[in-house]
Amino acid sequence: MSTSTSMSTNTSALHKMRSQEPCLGTWLSSGSPVVAELASLCGLDWLLLDMEHGNLGEADILPHLRAIRGPAAVVRVPTHEPGLIGRVLDRGADAVMVPHVDSAAEAEALVRAMRYPPHGDRGLSRSVRAFGFGLRAPDTAPASQPPLLAQIESAKGVANVDAIAATAGVDILFVGPADLRLSLGCTPGAPSYDAALERVIAAARTNAKHAGILVRDRTETDALLQRGFTKIAVDSDMAILKAGFLSLAGIRGAA
Template identity: 40%
Template sequence: MKNPENRFRAALKAGRQQIGLWNTIGGNTVPEALAGCGFDWVVIDTEHSAVEVVDVLGALQSMAAWPWVSPVVRPAFNDPVLIKRILDFGAQTLLLPYIQSADEARAAVRAVRYPPAGIRGVAGMTRASRYGAIDGYTATANDEICLLLQVETRAALEAIESIATVEGVDGIFIGPADLAASLGHPGNPGHPEVVAAIEGAIATLKSLGVPSGILSLDEAFVRRCMELGTTFTAVGVDLALLVSGVRALRARFSA
């Protein structure tokens, strides 16, 4: 058996737009249901959710029934121990938060790669290797891992070129909420200074030939980002969609 192609990574390299969704509700049912909704990628978020590392395994297994969707896992931090476990569960694409420098980017690259290119620990009987069924998994795994890094502070923006051009970085995700707070506008990602910073970052990444991504619930803004050049673009969060739908339903039955 061959190591499966990372369709998300292939689409990034081809410059194809991929529309995504955020999964913050734990368990197996919601990830499975979201995977069947037609999105290109779904983020299993362990940073800002009650989803623990061990829950990622069940989510990945549930989503595997829908082969057209690419799971992307966000660890809580750029930690090689967390990264190693999530990769062993079979995740091929990781989104690492709060990257501040090229050195942190290089550390992330080392964490997702087997030696001699990195420091990922080797284990045989993991879901990633299909429990030993993939021929030469350890020798080929690095080729299909996709590494996305989050730039979400003033300091990170100032270092964006050096972060984005680290060998082994496949894309840069811009975090509007944290960036707004870092720029002095907490809770206001629509502030003109924040919008200008985001648009500037997208333009910089486009000039470097590095794929860029974003999450926004503002449909007009997210379409603007796509026009400017984002190619992995998340447009919703499961919990936000649930709450807004329930509130709208209740409002229709209000006096």
């Protein structure tokens, strides 16, 4: 029997998430599994299901995970609640993103929520989707568990980013630009913001981890890759849909 812990059929997508290879993804916030399925057919490396700010509740996660074929399916949970993290993993999420990770202690607690005893506190059920509903033997080894993306989105998180990055089980330091700028009290391109980004990149590099970020302007992608970010999400389904609808409305104005 296979010991795979994920329902994902594209192991290369997860391999890329764990490697230093650049990975391009996007945010899915609409709450539509059809949009998720369409996005998964368009050649992206990963898709983020946003439970924090998007129109997705816990009941929406399973239909979205079933719809995604190919890219790694990353679920952003809205809180640090261990039970929710465990349920998302049981449903077959390929990775979990957690917002507002501000200290090594918080990072360690999140790692424990994602790992089985004796390395963590996650409860084991053999009948869940992550293990093929009991048709595959579970692999509880720490190295086999889905990646953890810890969001750095505050001045406190930046101050503690070296310790967060050094936490075993944290795989990716993922910058939340909007909240980070609010916390720093600055605008895009401000020296304090750029310095914070450099601290995150340096912490990831020093600890053999990966740095990621969300961008709204796709023209920034190349520059961010050059700086050292390797896991980049560009835009969101809602923004892409809005731009498409506005372009249609523009036809009337051009007539």
